[in-house]
Amino acid sequence: xxxxxxxxxxxxxxxxxxxxxxxxxxxxxxxxxxxxxxxxxxxxxxxxxxxxxxxxxxxxxxxxxxxxxxxxxxxxxxxxxxxxxxxxxxxxxxxxxxxxxxxxxxxxxxxxxxxxxxxxxxxxxxxxxxxxxxxxxxxxxxxxxxxxxxxxxxxxxxxxxxxxxxxxxxxxxxxxxxxxxxxxxxxxxxxxxxxxxxxxxxxxxxxxxxxxxxxxxxxxxxxxxxxxxxxxxxxxxxxxxxxxxxxxxxxxxxxxxxxxxxxxxxxxxxxxxxxxxxxxxxxxxxxxxxxxxxxxxxxxxxxxxxxxxxxxxxxxxxxxxxxxxxxxxxxxxxxxxxxxxxxxxxxxxxxxxxxxxxxxxxxxxxxxxxxxxxxxxxxxxxxxxxxxxxxxxxxxxxxxxxxxxxxxxxxxxxxxxxxxxxxxxxxxxxxxxxxxxxxxxxxxxxxxxxxxxx
Numbered sequence: 001x002x003x004x005x006x007x008x009x010x011x012x013x014x015x016x017x018x019x020x021x022x023x024x025x026x027x028x029x030x031x032x033x034x035x036x037x038x039x040x041x042x043x044x045x046x047x048x049x050x051x052x053x054x055x056x057x058x059x060x061x062x063x064x065x066x067x068x069x070x071x072x073x074x075x076x077x078x079x080x081x082x083x084x085x086x087x088x089x090x091x092x093x094x095x096x097x098x099x100x101x102x103x104x105x106x107x108x109x110x111x112x113x114x115x116x117x118x119x120x121x122x123x124x125x126x127x128x129x130x131x132x133x134x135x136x137x138x139x140x141x142x143x144x145x146x147x148x149x150x151x152x153x154x155x156x157x158x159x160x161x162x163x164x165x166x167x168x169x170x171x172x173x174x175x176x177x178x179x180x181x182x183x184x185x186x187x188x189x190x191x192x193x194x195x196x197x198x199x200x201x202x203x204x205x206x207x208x209x210x211x212x213x214x215x216x217x218x219x220x221x222x223x224x225x226x227x228x229x230x231x232x233x234x235x236x237x238x239x240x241x242x243x244x245x246x247x248x249x250x251x252x253x254x255x256x257x258x259x260x261x262x263x264x265x266x267x268x269x270x271x272x273x274x275x276x277x278x279x280x281x282x283x284x285x286x287x288x289x290x291x292x293x294x295x296x297x298x299x300x301x302x303x304x305x306x307x308x309x310x311x312x313x314x315x316x317x318x319x320x321x322x323x324x325x326x327x328x329x330x331x332x333x334x335x336x337x338x339x340x341x342x343x344x345x346x347x348x349x350x351x352x353x354x355x356x357x358x359x360x361x362x363x364x365x366x367x368x369x370x371x372x373x374x375x376x377x378x379x380x381x382x383x384x385x386x387x388x389x390x391x392x393x394x395x396x397x398x399x400x401x402x403x404x405x406x407x408x409x410x411x412x413x414x415x416x417x418x419x420x421x422x423x424x425x426x427x428x429x430x431x432x433x434x435x436x437x438x439x440x441x442x443x444x445x446x447x448x449x450x451x452x453x454x
Contacts, residue, residue: 003123003126003127003130004130005019005028005130005133006123006126006129006130008307008309008310009102009110009112009120009307009308009309010098010110010111010112010113011028011110011111011112012101012104012108012109012110012111013108013109013110014107014108015052015054015057015058015107015108015109020054020058020108020109020110022057022058022060022061023061025058025061025062025065025111026061026062026064026065026068027065027133027137028062028065028111028129028133029061029062029063029064029065029066029069029097030065030066030068030069030137031065031129031130031132031133031135032045032065032066032069032095032113032129032132033045033065033066033068033069033070033071033146034069034132034138035125035128035129035132036069036071036094036095037069037070037071040094042072043071043072043094043095044071044072044073044074044091044093044094045066045071045072045073045074045093045094045095045096045097046073046074046076046084046087046088046091046093046095046096046097046151047059047062047063047073047074047075047076047084047097047098047099048076048077048078048079048080048081048083048084048087048096048097048098048099048154048185049076049077049078049079049098049099049100049185050078050081050099050100050101050184050185050213050242050243051078051183051184051185051187051208051210051213051242052099052100052101052106052109052210052213052242053106053210053211054106054109055078055099055100055109058099058109058111059075059099062097062099062111063075063148066146067145067146067147067148068137068139068140068145068146069138069139069140069146070140070144070145070146071094071146072146072147072148072149073146073147073148073149074091074093074148074149074150074151075148075149075150075151076150076151076154077150077154077155078185078187078188078208079154079155079158079185079189080158080184080185080186080189080240080243080244080245080340080341080342081098081100081102081112081185081243081244081245081338082244082245082336082338082339082340082341082342082343083154083155083158083161083185083189083244084096084097084098084114085114085118085119085336085337085338085340086118086158086161086336086337087151087154087157087158088114088115088116088118089116089117089118089337090157090161091151092116093116094116095113095114095115095116096113096114096115096118097111097112097113097114098111098112098113098114098243099111100112100185100242100243101242102241102242102243102245102246103182103214103218103219103220103241103242103246104214104242105213105214105215106210106211106212106213106214106215114337114338117337118336118337118338119312119337119338120309120312120338155188155189158189159189159192159193159196162189162193162340162342162343162346163193163196163197163346165335165336165343165346165347166197166346166349166350167350167354170350170353170354171197171198171353172194172197172198172199172349172353173198173199174198175198175199175200175235175236175349175353176199176200176202176232176233176234176235176236177194177199177200177201177202177234177235177236177237177238178201178202178203178204178225178228178229178232178234178236178237178238178250179191179194179201179202179203179204179206179237179238180203180204180205180206180217180218180219180224180225180228180237180238180239180240181203181205181206181218181240181244182205182213182214182217182218182219182220182239182240182241182242182244183205183206183207183208183209183212183213183214183215183217183218183242184205184208184213184214184218184240184241184242184243184244185242185243185244186240186244186341186342187205187206187207187208188206189244189342190203190206190238190240190244190342191203191206193342193346194238194345197346202228202232202234204217204224204225204228205217205218205224205239213242214241214242217239218239218240218241218242219239219240219241219246219247219248219327219328219341220241222239222248222250222256225237225238225239225248225250226250226254226256229250229251229252229254230254233252234252235251235252236249236250236251236252236349236352236359237249237250237251238250238341238345239328240341240342241328241341244340244341244342245308245329245338245339245340245341246259246327246328246329246330246339246341247259247262247328247330247341247342247344247345248262248328249262249345249348249359251358251359251360252358253360255359255360257359257363258287258326258327258328258368259324259325259326259327259328259329259330260282260286260287260289260290260324260325260326260368261290261359261363261366261368262324262328262330262344262348263280263282263290263322263323263324263330264290264293264294264363264366265348265351265359265362265363266322266330266332266344266347266348266351267280267294267297267299267322268297268351268362269347269350269351269354269355269362270322271297271299272351272354272355277299277321277322278299278300278318278319278320279299279300279301279302279318279320280294280299280300280301280302280320280322280323281301281302281303281304281311281314281315281318281320281322281323281324281331282301282302282303282304282311282323282324282325283303283304283305283306283307283310283311283325283326284303284304284305284306284408284410285306285325285326285408285421286301286303286325286326287326287368287369287371287423288369288405288406288423289366289367289368289369290366290368293365293366296365302314302318304323306325307325308324308325308329308331308339311323311324311325311329311331312331312338315331315333320333321333321334324339328341328344330344332344332347335347369405369423369424369425369430370423370424370425370426370427370430371421371422371423371430372421372422372423372427372430372431372433372434372435373419373420373421373434374419374420374434374435374437374438375412375417375418375419375420376417376418376419376420376438376441376442377415377416377417378416378417378418378441378444379416380416382416382444384418384441384444387440387444389440389443389444390409390437390440390441390444393436393437393440394407394409394437397422397433397436397437400429400433401422401424401429401433404424404425405422405423405424405425405429405430405433406422406423407420407421407422407423407433407437408420408421408422408423409421409437418441420434420437420438420441421434422434422437
């Protein structure tokens with residue numbers, strides 16, 4: 001059965017448009033509650049949210065839906081997505097629920113879920129929920145309605161958890177750090193975490209008004225962080241996104257470090273402490289320079305589909321602990337069950353402090369390969385994968401690149417586009433190769449349009 005509502009990371013969309021409407025969200029919570037009740041007599045769910053104005057409305061709808069199915073609710077208020085995962089596990093709750101659209105603008109919102117272990121739920125569970133959604137609701141009697149309470153110290157508990165992932169023998173004293181919370185869920189939490197570990201903290205993106213989440217700040221707009229780091233003479237800058245599960249960092253010279261580079265730092269830090277790192281999981285988009293550098297360290301590297309959910313799936317299959325995406329979703333399963341921007345930042349800072357090196361020094365042997373990305377618009381449903389001319393051009397390009405580059409051609413998941421990406425040590429070669437492939441696809445598109453007119 002294909003899923004109607006669930007995407008790669010829960011259910012997401014524009015508020016006021018299906019499915020992100022209060023009536024649907026109430027039905028969703030009721031259906032999830034019924035699924036929980038089928039497996040557990042007295043389930044409890046935790047609900048956290050980011051700072052979007054629509055969070056109040058959706059929180060109320062979720063609360064009513066769960067209560068109507070006989071499920072107790074604990075409200076956490078605005079906390080990062082990974083805080084919900086942690087608290088679900090720590091509180092022995094049945095389920096964690098997050099109201100957030102992550103890095104999207106404020107007009108969007110979404111619902112995602114964590115199981116009792118603080119991990120994302122499998123497709124089979126989502127399909128079970130969608131089957132329950134198709135059924136008529138079954139309201140429990142008044143005596144069996146669920147109750148709701150608030151966990152007043154949710155933020156404080158999560159702050160202590162984050163700090164516990166940083167070595168007790170180290171401190172951030174003497175460091176000046178700019179922290180950008182994207183006016184999102186970590187706006188109160190993130191500055192406190194680094195301050196309580198000894199850093200001097202300069203906070204930006206920590207004044208949410210319900211409408212400004214991710215607006216010109218945070219991991220999706222790192223220029224604000226770069227400018228502040230340079231203006232303040234800071235040692236480092238940390239940028240989170242709206243729900244604080246992704247991370248980018250900036251050094252004192254204003255150099256931006258991607259998730260790919262930060263993942264490499266996590267690996268080499270563990271290797272420096274004689275820990276065994278059998279392998280690392282990236283994605284189809286992970287920069288090839290990181291793959292090459294890891295192989296030189298004797299660390300196997302495997303690519304998953306784009307999306308931290310798929311990275312986690314492969315990590316679990318392999319039994320590996322480290323993985324991530326260039327966008328800044330980093331997974332360290334020996335520290336947390338899900339991607340966590342704050343915990344990842346602390347792991348990187350720990351590597352810098354323990355080695356007494358800057359990020360640039362830790363990444364001295366890694367120079368990212370230039371990437372060229374070209375989008376080609378095709379007719380909806382047009383078959384490009386079996387085109388013989390494209391296959392031939394791809395084979396020629398791959399032969400030219402050899403082991404010094406790679407080609408990735410994939411369809412967009414949201415638009416009738418094919419994305420052509422070429423990576424090479426030489427930027428001009430990456431550009432020319434990508435252009436050849438894109439021109440071949442454009443020729444295919446022109447033939448399709450001509451055939452349609454005929």
